Amino acid sequence: MAEIKLEAIRKSYGRTEVIHGIDAEIADGELIVIVGPSGCGKSTLLRMVAGLETITSGNIYIGDRAVNKLEPRERDIAMVFQNYALYPHMSVFDNMAYGLKIARVPKSEIVSRVNEAARMLELEPYLDRKPRQLSGGQRQRVAMGRAIVRKPAVFLFDEPLSNLDAKLRVQMRLEIKALQRKLGVTALYVTHDQVEAMTLADRMIVMNDGVAEQVGAPLEVYANPATLFVAGFIGSPPMNVLSHDIRPGSGPLDPGAVIGVRPEHIDLVAPGAGLIDFDVAFCEPLGAETLVHGVTAAGDQLVVRIDGETRLPADNSRVGLKIDPKRIMGFDASGRRVDT
Amino acid sequence: MEKRVVFSNRWLPYLLVAPQLLVTFVFFFWPAGQAIYQSAFIPDPFGLKTQFVGLGNFEYLFGNRYYRESFLTTAVFSVLVTVSSMSFALWLAVLADRVIKGSSAYRTLLIWPYAVAPAIAGVLWLFMFNPFTGIIAWMLFQVGYVWNHNLDGGQAMALVVAASAWKQISYNFLFFLAGLQAIPKSVIEAAAIDGASFWRRFWTIIFPLLSPTTFFLLVVNIIYAFFDTFGVIHTITQGGPQQSTTILVYKVFADGFVGQDLGSSAAQSVVLLVLVGVLTVVQFRFIERRVHY
Numbered sequence A: 001m002a003e004i005k006l007e008a009i010r011k012s013y014g015r016t017e018v019i020h021g022i023d024a025e026i027a028d029g030e031l032i033v034i035v036g037p038s039g040c041g042k043s044t045l046l047r048m049v050a051g052l053e054t055i056t057s058g059n060i061y062i063g064d065r066a067v068n069k070l071e072p073r074e075r076d077i078a079m080v081f082q083n084y085a086l087y088p089h090m091s092v093f094d095n096m097a098y099g100l101k102i103a104r105v106p107k108s109e110i111v112s113r114v115n116e117a118a119r120m121l122e123l124e125p126y127l128d129r130k131p132r133q134l135s136g137g138q139r140q141r142v143a144m145g146r147a148i149v150r151k152p153a154v155f156l157f158d159e160p161l162s163n164l165d166a167k168l169r170v171q172m173r174l175e176i177k178a179l180q181r182k183l184g185v186t187a188l189y190v191t192h193d194q195v196e197a198m199t200l201a202d203r204m205i206v207m208n209d210g211v212a213e214q215v216g217a218p219l220e221v222y223a224n225p226a227t228l229f230v231a232g233f234i235g236s237p238p239m240n241v242l243s244h245d246i247r248p249g250s251g252p253l254d255p256g257a258v259i260g261v262r263p264e265h266i267d268l269v270a271p272g273a274g275l276i277d278f279d280v281a282f283c284e285p286l287g288a289e290t291l292v293h294g295v296t297a298a299g300d301q302l303v304v305r306i307d308g309e310t311r312l313p314a315d316n317s318r319v320g321l322k323i324d325p326k327r328i329m330g331f332d333a334s335g336r337r338v339d340t
Numbered sequence B: 001m002e003k004r005v006v007f008s009n010r011w012l013p014y015l016l017v018a019p020q021l022l023v024t025f026v027f028f029f030w031p032a033g034q035a036i037y038q039s040a041f042i043p044d045p046f047g048l049k050t051q052f053v054g055l056g057n058f059e060y061l062f063g064n065r066y067y068r069e070s071f072l073t074t075a076v077f078s079v080l081v082t083v084s085s086m087s088f089a090l091w092l093a094v095l096a097d098r099v100i101k102g103s104s105a106y107r108t109l110l111i112w113p114y115a116v117a118p119a120i121a122g123v124l125w126l127f128m129f130n131p132f133t134g135i136i137a138w139m140l141f142q143v144g145y146v147w148n149h150n151l152d153g154g155q156a157m158a159l160v161v162a163a164s165a166w167k168q169i170s171y172n173f174l175f176f177l178a179g180l181q182a183i184p185k186s187v188i189e190a191a192a193i194d195g196a197s198f199w200r201r202f203w204t205i206i207f208p209l210l211s212p213t214t215f216f217l218l219v220v221n222i223i224y225a226f227f228d229t230f231g232v233i234h235t236i237t238q239g240g241p242q243q244s245t246t247i248l249v250y251k252v253f254a255d256g257f258v259g260q261d262l263g264s265s266a267a268q269s270v271v272l273l274v275l276v277g278v279l280t281v282v283q284f285r286f287i288e289r290r291v292h293y
Helices: A042-050 A092-102 A107-120 A134-148 A166-183 A194-200 A216-223 A228-233 B012-038 B058-061 B065-098 B103-115 B117-131 B135-142 B151-180 B183-195 B196-226 B230-236 B246-258 B262-290
Strands: A002-012 A016-026 A032-037 A057-064 A077-080 A154-158 A186-191 A203-210 A211-216 A240-244 A258-261 A264-271 A276-285 A289-296 A302-308 A317-323 A327-331 B042-044 B050-052
Touching: A002 A042, A002 B135, A016 A203, A016 A211, A016 B058, A032 A194, A042 A057, A042 A077, A042 A154, A042 A186, A077 A134, A077 B183, A077 B262, A092 A134, A092 A203, A107 A134, A134 A166, A134 A216, A154 A289, A166 A194, A186 A194, A203 A216, A203 A228, A203 B065, A211 A228, A216 B151, A228 A240, A228 A258, A240 A302, A264 A302, A264 B196, A289 B042, B012 B230, B012 B262, B042 B262, B058 B065, B058 B262, B065 B151, B065 B196, B065 B246, B117 B135, B117 B151, B151 B196, B196 B230, B196 B246, B196 B262, B230 B246, B246 B262
Parallel strands: A032 A186, A032 A203, A077 A154, A154 A186
Antiparallel strands: A002 A016, A002 A057, A203 A211, A240 A258, A258 A327, A264 A317, A276 A289, A276 A317, A289 A302, B042 B050
C-alpha cells in the first residue's frame, strides 16, 4: 500500500525530450489510468515508475521513498506486460512462485499464496502447465497472478488487455477492476483505449506528446475537457469541432480558435427552429443510437447522436440543430479551454 | 500443414536429388566403404600386396597402450576445447548483448577469427608461444615461468586447446548472441521486477531459454574438436611431445601416412566413425530431451 508522487518527470533520449515534465499525485489504493495515443510517452512514463527506464530529471516517490536511484526490485512493485512476459520454461506455479522464491519466502507460504491467487483467478487446474499450453486469457491471468502473489505496494499495468479479443477484453477489464478493489493496491494502468480508461479509472491522466493534458476523474474529464486534444480523444464519437461560432450574439472567433460540442448534446428539430441548420449527409444506425453525419452552411462537419428509435432524417435533407449554448465549449488557438 | 510438390515426371525428382547424392557418395560413402574394407587387411612394408586379417587390426589396436591413451587424450582435449570456447563465447555474447553504442563494430571484430583457417590459427599461436622467439613465451620467462611446449606435454595440450578454442569462439559467439537477442526483453524485465539480480536472471531465465542454442553448439563443438582441429595440432605439436596431444583423428593420419600402416589407420577411422555416430545419438536422445520448454 502506498501513494505515488511524480514531480516534474522528464525523459530525454539524447537531445530529444519525449516527456516534458509530468506532475501527479496518486492516493493509496487508487486506480489511475494513463491514456493517450500511441507514441505519447505513456508506456515510457510507466517504465520510469517501474525502474526499467532512467529518469532524466524530476522525482518519483513510492510511499515516502524517492525511488529514482533504486533498482526495479527495490521498488516494491509488480508489473503486468502487454505480451504477459511469462517465463516460457516454467510451469504456471513456478511463474507465480518465482518472485517469492527470490524473496526467500518460506516454502509453505509460497504454496499457500500461489494457491490462493490461483483460486482467485480460476487457474487451479492449470498450475502444472507451461505458458505455451494456455490460451491468451489464461496467460493474462497468470501474469496477474504473478503480480498479486508478491503483495506489492503498487501494480503497474502496461496495456495488459490489448492482445486479447474484444469479448475477453471486456470481461478481463471488469475482473481487473474487481481485483484491484478487493486488494486495495495502488495501481497505474496504461492504455490507448479510451473506453478502457473511462471504465477502469478512479482518475485518469490524459497524455499527448509527452505532456499530461489533464488529470481527473473520468466523468469530470469527459464533461470538462481542459484542452481540445482531450475533448477529441475522450468520447466516442469524438466532440464536434467547429471553426465558426454559432452561439447567439457572438462575433467571429479569433484566428485558430474553435468551439466544440458533444454529439449527444445536439437534438434534431425543424429547419430554422434550432441554433443552426445543417444538411444531412448520411446516417449510421447502430441499434441503440444513430449517428447522423452532416455539414453546416459554414462548412463545419458535424456528428449528431440521436436515439435509435427516432425516425431517421433523409439523406440530403436540411434539419435544424437544437443546442444548449451552455454545452458549447470554447478553445483558443493553442487548444486551451476558454470559458466564456 | 504439410507442403508437398507433386512431380508429374517420374524421373525428375531423382534427377534433382542426384547431385546431392553424388557428392555424399563420392565424399562420404565411398571413403567410408574403403576404410571398412581396408581395415580388414594389412599391407606389406612396400605396399605391393595386402593380406586379409579379418578383425586383426582392431584386436591389435585395442591391445595397444598408445591407442587407449589416445582415447583419453581426445576426451580431455575435446572437453577442454568445448567448455572453454563455449563459456568464453557466452561471456562475450552476454557483454555484447548489453552494449548499445558501437555494438555492430564489436560484433564484426569478434566474428573475424572464424575466417582464419585452422592451420593458420595454429601457426599464429605457434609464433606467439615459440619457446625461443615467441613473445608470450618471452613474457612468461620474464615472470619466471619456463614455457616449452616441445618438452612439456601439459603445456602442449594447453596450447592446442587454446588455439582450437580461440578459433571456435567466433562461431559460438555468433549463435549465442543471436540466441540472446531472441529472448524477449520483457521476460527479463519481468524477472528484474520480480526481484532477480543480474546473475540470478542469467541462471534462472536467460541460460535455460538459451538451452536449444547451447545444445546445438555442444554437438557442433564436440565434432569440431574431434575432427577439425587436425590442422591446429599438425602445425603446433604434430601430436607430441610423447603423443601427449595425439588425438584420435591425428593418430589416424600419423599411423597411416607417417607410419605407413594403412590397415591400422583404416581400422581407426572406422572406430572414429562409430564413436561420433554413437556420441551424436546419445546427445540427441538424452540431452535434447531436457532442453525443450
